Amino acid sequence: NAGVTQTPKFRVLKTGQSMTLLCAQDMNHEYMYWYRQDPGMGLRLIHYSVGEGTTAKGEVPDGYNVSRLKKQNFLLGLESAAPSQTSVYFCASSALWDSSYNEQFFGPGTRLTVL
């Protein structure tokens, strides 16, 4: 049982390049989330999904797109990377809200640098 995994762990991009971050969970969770973590700003929600085939915008969605084609995977895409997107990205998942296990489980993070 690996929990939540993220690939890659590190990446350096040039401005304007694109990339996709992959998040996978093996806990059969309905909800999945993408956050970015910046110094002094805590975690900010980018996009989230409440089930396979659904996505919704969070607090800071601009410049990112997501897809949830399979229940266990949640992809975060940057179409044209900008230096302002340099950050640490965390994926998380959680079970159905009416479950007592409604905490979020986090992946180890992806450290992205945009030059």
Next chain:
Amino acid sequence: AQSVTQLGSHVSVSEGALVLLRCNYSSSVPPYLFWYVQYPNQGLQLLLKYTTGATLVKGINGFEAEFKKSETSFHLTKPSAHMSDAAEYFCAVSGDTGNQFYFGTGTSLTVIP
């Protein structure tokens, strides 16, 4: 809307001293509250959570937190700090729809030998 305020971005305590990390929340509905810990270069790990029932919640590693509705607070405490407690701590509250979580900006805890 929901929000969380963590007072003090940096807290230093001596080894063996009391740890107190403050969290205040705003919520228009009964909140679900969480404390997470993040060790360097790692993801977030749940310390404890309050959903319903007993307002004093015990978590891992000797931490506990008390939900005080009248004060809209959920402060994290530990009677005696260990060096291994040095980390970043985040308070979070659940969203109105129950599937969004709102995090505070974090408190970095330093433990002085």
